[in-house]
Amino acid sequence: MNGLFITFEGPEGAGKTTQIARLEQYLLDRKIPCIVVREPGGTNIGNLIRHILLNPELSEMKQRTEILLYAASRAQLVEQVIHPALSGGQVILCDRYVDSSIAYQGYGAMWDINEVMQVNRIATGGLRPDRTYLLDLPVELGLERIYFRGVKKDRMELKEKMFHNRVREGYLAIAQAEPERFRVIRANGEIDEVFNQILRDFECLLDQKLLHKPI
Ligand SMILES: Nc1ncnc2c1ncn2[C@@H]1O[C@H](COP(=O)(O)OP(=O)(O)OP(=O)(O)O)[C@@H](O)[C@H]1O
Numbered sequence: 001m002n003g004l005f006i007t008f009e010g011p012e013g014a015g016k017t018t019q020i021a022r023l024e025q026y027l028l029d030r031k032i033p034c035i036v037v038r039e040p041g042g043t044n045i046g047n048l049i050r051h052i053l054l055n056p057e058l059s060e061m062k063q064r065t066e067i068l069l070y071a072a073s074r075a076q077l078v079e080q081v082i083h084p085a086l087s088g089g090q091v092i093l094c095d096r097y098v099d100s101s102i103a104y105q106g107y108g109a110m111w112d113i114n115e116v117m118q119v120n121r122i123a124t125g126g127l128r129p130d131r132t133y134l135l136d137l138p139v140e141l142g143l144e145r146i147y148f149r150g151v152k153k154d155r156m157e158l159k160e161k162m163f164h165n166r167v168r169e170g171y172l173a174i175a176q177a178e179p180e181r182f183r184v185i186r187a188n189g190e191i192d193e194v195f196n197q198i199l200r201d202f203e204c205l206l207d208q209k210l211l212h213k214p215i
């Protein structure tokens with residue numbers, strides 16, 4: 001595989017979508033082939049699963065069901081979209097991946113982290129990102145941004161603040177355990193400032209992969 005698999009992670013409202021759009025534009029300007037996908041979702045099947053997972057009326061959802069549904073959406077995305085794109089030499093910008101399950105279902109919901117990882121190894125066949133940008137910010141700020149977006153809260157956003165604090169701490173712990181893959185980005189600054197932190201690292205990564213030649 002000669003593409004580049006980049007994931008973006010972070011608590012609610014961290015600015016992942018905003019930063020991914022900026023990086024996509026950067027790549028398009030340079031004629032570097034790329035695709036943007038998000039989780040849960042990114043395929044027809046994944047989008048249907050997303051609809052179930054985030055439905056605020058499905059509060060009866062059991063923890064095992066939740067873990068397996070996130071993993072099922074991921075399995076479909078990896079096989080249907082990510083593997084072919086990697087084989088085709090594309091840059092994949094993916095909004096959330098396995099680390100979200102570890103942070104939310106493992107740290108947030110306090111499910112056994114080894115079990116979450118086991119399920120996800122099956123779902124992904126062990127495919128790991130080349131780089132993960134963790135957009136870190138205080139939970140209150142992220143939730144405030146979501147609030148001002150004015151959209152009805154989904155099933156995950158409705159969880160208590162303690163849950164979201166555990167998610168943030170979980171992310172930081174995962175990043176600390178894998179410093180080669182992760183870059184922790186201070187996400188509470190201006191959009192440009194956040195993007196410059198990402199770009200400084202991403203340009204080095206592109207140089208290493210020699211993917212910056214226009215096709
Ligand atoms: N650096 C920033 N400063 C202020 N507002 C921002 C910044 N980045 C993003 N926003 C705003 O915060 C809101 C959430 O941003 P965005 O949708 O990019 O985050 P996200 O991480 O994708 O959210 P989600 O948790 O829904 O996945 C949006 O209204 C966006 O315009």
Ligand SMILES: Cc1cn([C@H]2C[C@H](O)[C@@H](COP(=O)(O)O)O2)c(=O)[nH]c1=O
Nearest residue numbers: 039040070096097100101104105156157
């Ligand atoms: C992939 C994944 C996601 N989640 C949670 C995180 C968010 O609350 C939602 C996704 O919504 P977004 O606006 O697209 O960020 O789902 C999770 O709990 N576990 C996962 O594996």
